[in-house]
Amino acid sequence: MNGSIGRLFVLVLLLFGVLVFASSWWTVFGSEGLRDNTYNRRELLAEQLIKRGLIRADDGKVLARSPAQPQKRFGRRYPEGPLFAHAVGCTSIDRGRSGLEEYYNDPLTGRATNAIDAVSRLLGPSKVGDDLRTTLSEKAQQVATDALDSRQQRGAVVAMELKTGAVKVLAAKPSFDPNADDCGASLNLATQGLFPPGSTMKAVTASAAIDSGKYQPDSRVSGENGKEISGAPLNNFGNESFGDIDLTFALTNSVNTVWAEVGEKLGKRTMADYMERFGFYEDPPMDYPDAQMVPSGVNKGRRRLVRPTSDRVDIGRVAIGQGDLEVTPLQMASVAQTIGNGGVRMEPRLVQKVVDPDGRTVDEPLPEEAERVMSGDSAAKVADMMKNVVKEGTGTAAALEGVDVAGKTGTAEVNLQGLNDPWFIGFTDRYAVAVVFERVQGGTGGTIAAPVAKAVLERLGE
């Protein structure tokens, strides 16, 4: 009998081998798929046990905090409600995360993001996350939000610091209440809203014209109404006709036919080159979830944007912000920031530092240069032209006392019944701003958007 007992033990060994194999499969080799399984809520539930870090405005005001709840859990409250909802985002078990809550989830939940931290946290998993100090200005955000709320149309305002790309205002209407359960329910028009840029695009065309060396601010071009562009006549605003006028005058008075011709003469390659340098055709390099940002460019109704070099693109009309060109407010704020910053485009930044629970700064997302778009000299020339727009052109409503404001208005016609998307982009010596409203009856950039830009720039300048 002993032989069969021995063989029985061998069988038991084999069976236990199967158990060891199965255990190692689920714990090690096949665990990845289980962790990513949609029905696995462990990670989200585990995060509830961590006291997420605070999110603060640039002056230290708390925008998001984690009050303690029963069962050693933490909730998430946003004391400012809808004011910062798009920028800060929210976090919820059922709907996932958005905004900074998503982008900075690792530091907010105390997960080590660099080697030194990882070593110090080997001693035990941290139950308290790091705090975020954002670049957002509460006062300016409030001004922008009030201005957006004063109209019934949708719209967005983005403001940035010229030198650093620090985002001071990221406001979009409609907003939402992150404390309610509709986390992430609405689009962020500031980063996902696509609008025809209208004449604000002429700032890009002017930059390309001057920096390519083909034009100077005093180069003269015919501003005749009804000039043929790409085989179809193009009209000026109010069908006004001009003779040979210089580019400064043409920008100040936003003469379509001049800038369309300049765009055609520069050619698709040059225009494509400068648009890409300004950041068109790519997701903005902002510290914000990619899923909540869209690139700007020519949109022919397909999922992919059409390059300016394509045969289907009417580059003359793209040069004046038409021809199916669609841009985000963030992109146009970036254009203003670049010109105001001597031709250097900065990566937009929402967070200035990450602070650990002991008060040490563990990460400082420093100002990062995205690209030199043009020479400082060219940028200065374009800036001077844009200052003239505010001094005596279409953008006088943005003028501030004692501060030079440069700008460009835009009145993108949505249909022939006078529905327009009014735009304003501009900058002072410290801040750049972009403002847009959607479909305002008879509104122009100069009358509707410029005053909002002025209010925001004024508040930021205080």
Place this chain on the structure above:
Amino acid sequence: MSARNRELMALIPASLLLTAGFAAIFIQQSERLSDVSLTYGAIFLLLCLAGHFLIRFTLPYADPYVFPLVSVLACFGLVVVYRIDETLAREQAQWFVVGLALFAATILLLRDFRVLERYRYTIALVGLLLLLLPRVPGIGQQVNGAYLGVKLGPIAFQPAEFGKIAIIIFLAAYLRDTRQVLVQGRKLGPITVPQLKHLGPLLVVWGAAMFMLVFIRDLGSSLMYFGGFLALLYVATNRLSFVAIGMGLFALGAWFFASTVSHVKDRIEIRNNPFNPDWVEKEGYQIAQSLFAQADGGLFGTGFGASLLRGPSGETLIPAPHTDLIYAVIVNEVGLVGACGLLLVYLLLIERGFKIAMISGDSFSKLLASGLTAVVALQVFVIVGGVTKVIPLTGVTLPFVSYGGSSILANFVLVALLLLVSDRARRPQGATARRGLR
């Protein structure tokens, strides 16, 4: 060092393990070290010592490793149960005291365990009645579709845990008598087919297993019983053909019921595809959560007390974490490494069990020891295999580790029987059994 002193020494690591385990949980839960962990360790050591001295005075020649191995399993289980629910751990500790008393009673009452042979049919009858109790209206309880529990007033217990011991005793006694005649069957080519009159009782056992599959509706326990039966049959006859015939019959029956009885069919369906959206949040929830917990554990686990056990409203993420799915919690907290360690302890215990069977002098002792050992091995396989999706998940406890009074009491009786067999087998020639306490 004498066998008994080796046993005594081996109990120290078990108590240290318990102390360390409780300390880890206290640190995790309240971020401070409490001397309560030392108290628990001391109490546990005292219980172990009580068991040890009982064995020292009554079974001086018994295998010195069985009791320490059981202690390691029990203390490990106590730590895990404590981590899941403090009140359950306190009850579990009380069950250990009762279990130890039953252990002592078994040893003292069955000094000559061979009397069991005489009552084989009575024991078989008791075993079968125990298995059928859960279907008696009024006292039977249905849990997760299977009839395994009995509730008599305030006392709830799982008779199947005791039933398995009764059945093994009966089979060991029965096969000791018939093994010779079973082997002398007719030769059909290379296969020996036993004569029908000898095969009859075995077919009855097969029928009983099938009956349980349908009646108790539990694939796991019928697998356990029938597997134990086949193991004993093989040890008794040394004929693989019998085992093959038996497995074929079981597979046939299982296949038949799997395709006709919806409860069994569902279990298999869920095992094959636990993440089907139709049932992942319902019938498949157990196995899905079990696998998620194991994946969360990884190679080294989260540490004692550090795994995510409860959801927002205080409910446990893994259903029945202290009984059926305790292995998932263990893997979650001590990882693959810890789980392999646990399986290794079981293997060592099983090895000792088979060793006892091998050195036993008479057939009944051999069959009894190997049967009891095989049934422990199968029980571990059925529940760990279920939790790791090797076989359909069924409600069986992890011996000595899972929470549950019936399970602990029955397994202490099982260990007492093993030690009784061992003491007799290792007794030197000429030494007589000492009666009573010295």
